[in-house]
Amino acid sequence: MSIALKQSAPEQPVPAPGGLAPGAGAARQVWRRVRRRPAALAAGGVLALLVLLALAAPLLAQLTGQDPNAYHDDLVDSARGGVPLGSFGGISADHWLGVEPGTGRDLLTRLLYGARISLLVALGAVVVQTLVGVGIGLAAALGGRFAGQLIGRFTDVMIALPMLVIGIALTAVVPPDFPRPLLLILLIGLFDWGGTARMVRAQALALQGLDFVDAARLSGRGRLGIARRELLPSLAAPVITIAAIKVPTAIVAESSLSFLGVGVKPPTPSWGQMLSSAQTWFRADPTYVLLPAGLLFVTVLAFTVLGDAVRTALDPREGSRLRVGTRKERTA
Amino acid sequence: MSSAGPDRHLIARRVAAVTVSLVLAGGAVACGPEDGADKAGSGGKPGAAGGAPQRGGTLTVLNSEPQSDFDPARLYTSGGGNVPSLVFRTLTTRNREDGAAGTKVVPDLATDTGKPNADATEWTYTLKDGLKYEDGSPITSADIKYGIERSFAAELSGGAPYLRDWLVGGDAYEGPYKDGGKGLDSIVVPDPKTIVFKLRKSEGEFPFVATQTQFAPVPKAKDTGVKYEEHPVSSGPYKVVKNDNDGEHLTLERNEHWDEKTDEERKAYPDKIDVRSGLDAAVINQRLTTSSGPDAAAITTDTNLGPAELAQIGDNKELAGRVGTGHFGYINYLALNPKVAPFDNPKVRQAISYAINRTSVINAAGGSALAEPATTFLPEREAFGFTPYDHFPAGKTGDPAKAKELLKEAGFPDGLSITLTHSTAQNRQTSPEVATAVQQALAAAGITVKLEGLENNAFNEKRWDVKNTPGFFLSRWGADWPSGAPFLAPIFDGRQIVTNGSNYNHAQLNDQAVNAEIDEIAKLTDLAAAGKRWGALDKKIGEQALDVPLFHPVYKRLVGKDVKNVVISDWTGVLDVSQVSVK
Numbered sequence: 001m002s003i004a005l006k007q008s009a010p011e012q013p014v015p016a017p018g019g020l021a022p023g024a025g026a027a028r029q030v031w032r033r034v035r036r037r038p039a040a041l042a043a044g045g046v047l048a049l050l051v052l053l054a055l056a057a058p059l060l061a062q063l064t065g066q067d068p069n070a071y072h073d074d075l076v077d078s079a080r081g082g083v084p085l086g087s088f089g090g091i092s093a094d095h096w097l098g099v100e101p102g103t104g105r106d107l108l109t110r111l112l113y114g115a116r117i118s119l120l121v122a123l124g125a126v127v128v129q130t131l132v133g134v135g136i137g138l139a140a141a142l143g144g145r146f147a148g149q150l151i152g153r154f155t156d157v158m159i160a161l162p163m164l165v166i167g168i169a170l171t172a173v174v175p176p177d178f179p180r181p182l183l184l185i186l187l188i189g190l191f192d193w194g195g196t197a198r199m200v201r202a203q204a205l206a207l208q209g210l211d212f213v214d215a216a217r218l219s220g221r222g223r224l225g226i227a228r229r230e231l232l233p234s235l236a237a238p239v240i241t242i243a244a245i246k247v248p249t250a251i252v253a254e255s256s257l258s259f260l261g262v263g264v265k266p267p268t269p270s271w272g273q274m275l276s277s278a279q280t281w282f283r284a285d286p287t288y289v290l291l292p293a294g295l296l297f298v299t300v301l302a303f304t305v306l307g308d309a310v311r312t313a314l315d316p317r318e319g320s321r322l323r324v325g326t327r328k329e330r331t332a
Numbered sequence: 333m334s335s336a337g338p339d340r341h342l343i344a345r346r347v348a349a350v351t352v353s354l355v356l357a358g359g360a361v362a363c364g365p366e367d368g369a370d371k372a373g374s375g376g377k378p379g380a381a382g383g384a385p386q387r388g389g390t391l392t393v394l395n396s397e398p399q400s401d402f403d404p405a406r407l408y409t410s411g412g413g414n415v416p417s418l419v420f421r422t423l424t425t426r427n428r429e430d431g432a433a434g435t436k437v438v439p440d441l442a443t444d445t446g447k448p449n450a451d452a453t454e455w456t457y458t459l460k461d462g463l464k465y466e467d468g469s470p471i472t473s474a475d476i477k478y479g480i481e482r483s484f485a486a487e488l489s490g491g492a493p494y495l496r497d498w499l500v501g502g503d504a505y506e507g508p509y510k511d512g513g514k515g516l517d518s519i520v521v522p523d524p525k526t527i528v529f530k531l532r533k534s535e536g537e538f539p540f541v542a543t544q545t546q547f548a549p550v551p552k553a554k555d556t557g558v559k560y561e562e563h564p565v566s567s568g569p570y571k572v573v574k575n576d577n578d579g580e581h582l583t584l585e586r587n588e589h590w591d592e593k594t595d596e597e598r599k600a601y602p603d604k605i606d607v608r609s610g611l612d613a614a615v616i617n618q619r620l621t622t623s624s625g626p627d628a629a630a631i632t633t634d635t636n637l638g639p640a641e642l643a644q645i646g647d648n649k650e651l652a653g654r655v656g657t658g659h660f661g662y663i664n665y666l667a668l669n670p671k672v673a674p675f676d677n678p679k680v681r682q683a684i685s686y687a688i689n690r691t692s693v694i695n696a697a698g699g700s701a702l703a704e705p706a707t708t709f710l711p712e713r714e715a716f717g718f719t720p721y722d723h724f725p726a727g728k729t730g731d732p733a734k735a736k737e738l739l740k741e742a743g744f745p746d747g748l749s750i751t752l753t754h755s756t757a758q759n760r761q762t763s764p765e766v767a768t769a770v771q772q773a774l775a776a777a778g779i780t781v782k783l784e785g786l787e788n789n790a791f792n793e794k795r796w797d798v799k800n801t802p803g804f805f806l807s808r809w810g811a812d813w814p815s816g817a818p819f820l821a822p823i824f825d826g827r828q829i830v831t832n833g834s835n836y837n838h839a840q841l842n843d844q845a846v847n848a849e850i851d852e853i854a855k856l857t858d859l860a861a862a863g864k865r866w867g868a869l870d871k872k873i874g875e876q877a878l879d880v881p882l883f884h885p886v887y888k889r890l891v892g893k894d895v896k897n898v899v900i901s902d903w904t905g906v907l908d909v910s911q912v913s914v915k
Contacts, residue, residue: 071772073691073729078700080646081639102639102695102765168787176784265783266768277765280614284643 033313040309043302054115061109069267072104089287110269117270122250128189137200159194167262237311244307248300385897385913391602392630394616395609399579403561404545405483406490411543420548421567434901435715435814445539452534464589466566473527475549477519481508483546534855540813569600582607601913620890629914630892637888639698658887660905661711661811666880667838672803679742681877685724687735689773696765706881715814719867735777747778753805755791762806796834816866839878
């Protein structure tokens with residue numbers, strides 16, 4: 001979302017049509033509006049905490065004295081499918097969140113280390129998606145009819161391409177030493193931008209018919225100038241919203257790719273991997289499923305709430321005297 | 333498969349296919365000495381209570397894999413298969429009994445398991461009296477010859493490779509549709525009751541192969557080629573009344589012309605058998621657990637309980653009492669390829685053998701209820717010639733100290749770094765879980781293992797490609813019949829190294845002494861004596877540390893509440909459908 005913000009900030013202090021002061025003023029204004037929403041602040045706090053925990057994973061692992069990859073065969077009941085001994089998935093003084101069935105690996109440290117991969121891959125992929133999606137969407141909207149059609153068909157093809165199949169094919173081509181998180185970011189990022197591009201194109205086309213864009217055009221601004229100064233600020237809201245929605249999708253995509261051996265390599269944990277191996281255990285060892293699922297839920301919720309708050313704060317219609325649209329639209 | 337030459341690679345590929353399908357079809361149980369009794373709680377096996385089995389009712393079979401290509405020429409089975417054996421009788425068949433007794437081969441259409449000549453290159457069978465097809469017409473030895481000849485036709489491929497290899501002229505024969513009515517000369521039918529097989533080499537275990545569905549009679553007048561699978565003519569207690577979507581849903585009803593006096597093996601209690609497939613494993617197990625409505629009279633022949641499901645059954649006596657336990661001849665192992673450094677160094681191979689932690693590996697495979705630790709290549713059953721040995725004792729959790737010592741002697745005092753190739757399929761056999769357990773164990777001995785996970789087909793292609801075989805990978809092997817032969821010959825016979833197709837001799841072992849011993853044992857018709865020598869050969873090959881045996885899988889399968897007379901042999905490891913009663 002920082003990208004969208006930057007792009008929406010022209011150098012000159014010309015008031016943007018939405019009533020949002022440009023430059024540093026815009027960010028300040030967004031912050032002021034977000035600050036008024038306790039839910040948004042809480043969501044931001046949760047995300048900050050998660051990122052902090054992920055960054056501090058090695059320190060925390062040292063603190064608990066656990067290695068995320070160490071096996072503890074004595075902590076699982078081998079005769080009963082490897083279910084953790086003890087209650088609540090083997091929670092103990094040593095293993096604060098219990099252990100993994102079958103291996104006895106410490107769940108707390110695995111979740112912390114898993115957060116690193118999952119957040120990195122998801123955020124990285126969404127940044128790539130957004131950049132590519134906005135660029136292509138604007139090009140489709142501003143280019144001529146032929147270029148628009150061509151880009152539109154290309155977008156359709158990319159949406160139709162099955163990422164998982166390409167992922168398998170890639171494993172045969174990509175050298176085994178290529179860093180997997182980067183591969184995942186590129187794969188998810190470069191394949192799943194079609195929705196963003198389509199949305200941006202549709203929004204940009206709609207905006208082009210509005211008075212303030214016409215005014216800018218009449219005052220002699222070129223296509224690029226219109227895109228940068230008039231369209232991007234208004235697009236920031238929907239783009240940030242769609243990016244927030246894409247984060248959980250990217251986390252899930254990471255887990256599906258792990259299934260096919262394109263994900264991070266074992267024993268490196270990721271939430272997606274943990275969730276997929278936990279799904280058969282939901283009755284026998286609910287703790288094992290609830291931990292990664294709960295974390296994923298909290299993360300997704302936080303992104304959504306925060307995304308929504310930023311969207312509202314960025315919405316040019318919010319706080320604008322020049323009300324655009326009908327009353328019904330505004331209240332919605 | 334259309335080529336008629338001695339295409340060992342085709343043969344080998346088929347063996348592989350079989351092995352895989354057997355795994356899927358394999359199933360269940362033989363009341364393991366400790367585990368089975370433990371799990372069942374009551375010390376019995378499922379269906380033990382509830383009185384004597386009665387005739388009648390409908391048995392439902394809930395499976396994942398469809399019973400596709402239901403043509404006796406095309407089925408690849410161990411011992412004639414489970415569902416196929418209800419429709420197709422063969423010259424010999426499996427002894428339908430629990431445990432070790434079930435590994436014996438017994439007569440079916442024939443009066444005995446076959447009379448060999450002195451060097452076991454010629455086998456003669458005589459048919460029983462009163463054998464009839466589902467239309468009441470008599471079964472003759474010429475029909476059995478015709479059934480086998482059909483299986484050589486390219487369009488009816490899919491069966492086991494052995495006959496093509498063994499029968500005189502088998503390598504060049506192209507099936508009855510192309511031979512101008514001449515037939516295969518090495519199968520002789522002197523009269524309607526007698527059939528003689530002429531082999532190009534000694535095969536003491538021919539009676540085991542005569543259990544496969546290719547030995548079922550097919551009346552030439554009723555043969556419709558590739559369409560025969562839609563309605564094959566039954567010789568067994570049931571006939572096919574409906575076959576939807578290539579075996580996805582099979583309905584079998586009683587064959588009134590089957591005479592139980594001619595068949596000592598099949599009990600055929602239910603009146604109707606409904607085989608449904610294409611179901612998800614979790615759904616099958618959930619339906620069997622709930623066991624309501626028709627599912628109370630349901631079984632599965634291909635779906636195991638998973639570790640989480642076993643954990644959930646836990647102390648539930650009622651459910652635990654409905655779990656059948658079985659052992660199918662199968663080995664999961666680490667293959668070490670001496671053609672790739674550093675595995676050319678025996679000390680490195682031994683170090684890995686010492687370092688392995690079988691407790692972690694077994695837990696990765698689903699725990700001690702689903703896998704038994706293995707230190708021998710042959711399964712721990714007498715029929716396979718099991719001879720205990722543990723040349724590089726790793727104990728329960730590995731001996732990293734001894735491994736380090738050996739590495740030092742091998743010239744790697746600071747440890748070494750190797751790559752383990754595995755599949756990404758979630759099968760708990762060649763899967764990432766098992767690979768990670770191996771990686772973790774070897775780390776303790778100073779061996780850094782990099783994991784190379786490949787999609788399952790790519791993984792199989794790579795490990796079967798002799799030019800490209802990885803140095804260190806997870807592998808597995810299943811038996812076509814309960815003996816040492818189908819275990820050791822494909823894996824360690826130097827003449828079975830396939831250079832332009834699927835190769836299973838991963839280590840590319842070509843040892844004259846081993847090859848000669850394999851030939852010598854094949855001449856024996858005394859299976860007990862052969863078993864001892866297979867065991868001794870296994871022990872001897874084991875000294876070279878060309879593989880690290882990891883575990884033998886155990887099958888745990890649920891049956892519905894009303895299911896009685898569950899019989900699980902060590903041949904198939906699965907409950908025998910022909911013995912089950914639902915009344």
